[in-house]
Amino acid sequence: MADDHFQPRRQGDDLITKFVGETGGLMRALNALQARDGYVDAANVPLLAKAFNVTKAEVKGVISFYDDFTKAPKGEHVIRICQAEACQAVGARGLTAHALEKLGIGLGDTTADGKITVEAVYCLGLCASGPAAMVGGQLKGRVSATCLDKAIEEAGQ
Ligand code: FES
Structure with a gap:
């Protein structure tokens, strides 16, 4: 029997929902994730797409376009x-x-x-x-x- 209580929260949930409905919300959420985690985890792409009503390809496009966003943690x-x-x-x-x-x-x-x-x-x-x-x-x-x-x-x- 699955016990959802012990499922870890998907990283980024709070930051993503925080910017929904705001102008430039997707960019702000991406910046917040990058600032907090040091990168934008690919697991957040579907959540971002759903929250901001865009496709996953659009989210990936934004992440790829801006050098400030990275897909993996950077070194020290x-x-x-x-x-x-x-x-x-x-x-x-x-x-x-x-x-x-x-x-x-x-x-x-x-x-x-x-x-x-x-x-x-x-x-x-x-x-x-x-x-x-x-x-x-x-x-x-x-x-x-x-x-x-x-x-x-x-x-x-
Ligand atoms: S070309 Fe401008 S700093 Fe390298």
Whole structure:
């Protein structure tokens, strides 16, 4: 006999219903889930679709469109490396490959121990000082492989 009393509440229920009927409610609910959980759990997609009367594909589209929403938890430390044209011209792709190889992950992935996530970003406003990156929330220009190695070591890898 199933005992619903012991079923865990699906993550996000309260945050989703809180914004129903509000202007921009779906975005607000997604932002709240991202802020609380560090990502938007796929299990919330059907709940969001039902609550805001849109399709699951529309919810997934919004999550995919905005870089602020992620489908998995990010690492304790996030390294964002600019992949836009000016930074590419001064070695951003090689720098990115170096970091990913050192960590053994793909772009957008997090190390198995949950410590570091490496993400692509498209322009950080330091185009004249590329390659540019954001490491631990701090903007850095003329980033070298040595600089990234240091950041990775400081993060405990
Ligand atoms: S192109 Fe990389 S910071 Fe602008």
